[in-house]
Amino acid sequence: MVRSGPRPHRRRLTAALTALGCAVALTGTACTGHDDDGFRPGAADAGDPYVPGRGNGGYDVTHYGLDVRYDPTTDRLTGRATITATATQDLSRFNLDLVGLTVGAVTVADKRAEHRRKDGELVVTPRDGLARGRSFTVRVDYAGVPTSVADGELGSGGFLHTADGAIALGQPDSAATWFPVNDHPSDKASYDIAVTVPDGVSALSNGVPGPQSSADGWTTWRWSERTPMASYLSTLVIGNYRVVTGVHGGRPMVTAVAASLPATGGAASSLARTGEIVDFLASRFGPYPFDSYGGIVVADERIGYALETQSRPVYGPAFFSGDHPNPSVVAHELAHQWFGDSVSLYRWGDIWLNEGFASYAEWLWEEHDGGRTAQRNFESQYASTDWSQPSIEPGRERMFGTAVYKRGALAVHALRRTVGDDTFFRILRTWTSERSAGNATTSDFVALAERVADRPLRPLLDAWLAGGAAPTLP
Incomplete structure (x- = not known):
């Protein structure tokens, strides 16, 4: 990540943190349910002081399948998240991070599960305890008007509504504003993302583009990021964009510039050097670590930073003010594909x-x-x-x-x-x-x-x- 203008361990939690699961249970009361059988709640926090309340314990996510529909005229998002995870303890209940959206049905292993909300947490109690080492699937149906995240350091983030769509972006917080997630970089996972929007509207995200389909005035865009990704590196950019799709080094290259910005100006010319810059960095850092390339330049002035969203960085408009090229910021965000995206942090202090x-x-x-x-x-x-x-x-x-x-x-x-x-x-x-x-x-x-x-x-x-x-x- 880089701001415009002047700018001033592995997935599993430690045994000590996991042992605190009952103490930090969101009810504030003694643990119940399956605890008598040795099952206990997962921790409701990753224990990272830089992001209090974010992340959760007791399980390790391996994959997110996200299917969302967004209507720019109402700002309403409806979604289904299908989450595949493995229990890292005998688990009686667990938390997912989710901010501001209404949850309908929740199932665990195809059985209806109890759920409740507490601040930015979705607390899920499966019908049966989940034994340590067991792989399980959680399905969450949710809907509502997503919210932004206030962050004085970076400016606006989270899910931002725009005149022609929306932008989901931010560090360290953003993912939990549009899907239920274990929102900490120590728990990386692969993603499949399907985004349905009105015909004529672009819906851009991470990874390899898949086939598009249209029906009844709506188009579904599909994206797949198979290499494990930290949740804050996920993005969703919806609106009127000039999208350019090509191939570089045998991999898909997708770049996009907001239609309100000049078609041949500094933003477009800078993104056009993405392949050249990636090749140079690969000569210094080793092979490029992902299956696709690209970049997105947004026009929203609230985004005064660029972020290394995996495989497809997002750049705020201020980096190309006066319509001047700025390949330096492209080099910065592309370098993150190795340092930060492929090799990610355990904790934000590093x-x-x-x-x-x-x-x-x-x-x-x-x-x-x-x-x-x-x-x-x-x-x-x-x-x-x-x-x-x-x-x-x-x-x-x-x-x-x-x-x-x-x-x-x-x-x-x-x-x-x-x-x-x-x-x-x-x-x-x-x-x-x-x-x-x-x-x-x-x-x-x-x-x-x-x-x-x-x-x-x-x-x-x-x-x-x-x-x-x-x-x-x-």
Whole structure:
């Protein structure tokens, strides 16, 4: 993710957090139901202080099948979510994150299940307890007018209604505003998304495009993301867009620009370089990790950021103000396909692993494209950095601050200068290969870098990422 203008572990929860399931049960009373048989509720929170109340325990989602219908004239969305998951404990009930929509029927393993709402939670009690290791399917029918999410750091997010449709987008919150979800990056899953909208309206999402079908004045657009995806990386963009579909490197490429923006201006010309930029980044980071490419430029001024929505980043209009090209932001969001999307976080406190590497990719691209060298960018940023602000565990209010992005990029270049180019790029390619489609921590990265470089690197990275004074230049 990158904001326009100046910008200031694996899926399973720990045993300790799971053990708190009864204590955090939303009833506030002693656990009941199947608990006498050893079954207990899953935790109602992922335990991540950066997103309190988000995520859930007791199960691991493997797939979301989403079938939604949206009417721009009424702002009403109706949906059915079919969720495939595996119980990670003997489970008497479990939670899904869902904000502001009305739930109709819920079934678990094809049997009607009890359900209730509590704040942004959907609490589901299946008819029978779910034994640890059991795969099960949850079906949720829901409807209503989706809501946005207030976030002072980024601006508007969640499900945003527009004059011609809607945009579902945001970090770290957005998914739960339009479908029931285990809304934390530690639980990644594959997706099939079908979106039905009035004829003539585009409905764009993640992954490989499928066949469209039309009936009675409505068109269904289909998308499939088979590589596990963190929930905040899902998107839905509905409205009047110029959609361009092609093939790059044997994979589908889908780009779209809001019809209200110039047809041949800076936004369109920047997206047109997506394949070129991906190929350059692949030469540095290793093979591109997904089955499709693309990008979407929206016209809504409320979106003052770009977000690395998996396989198809979404860009706010301010990045192309004055109708100027901006391939740098495209390089940033495409770099996230490796750093953040394929290799995802366990917890938001390690967000520099996403933003530091994506910011560094901007420097690599600029040098490749005939601009300043990465070294010149490093020197300039080093001189202006506030070393009192850490890249690691920056705090919720500084999740998207300069230390996460630019100090993170400084640490990456310091590593490069210390180990040399051959070892440095071998570290990056090993990281993106060994951790592909999974989750990781800063400690995981340090350990891998030390293994590949065959030397201690923790003191170096600690100084550049979290030290309170300017580190000595390597």
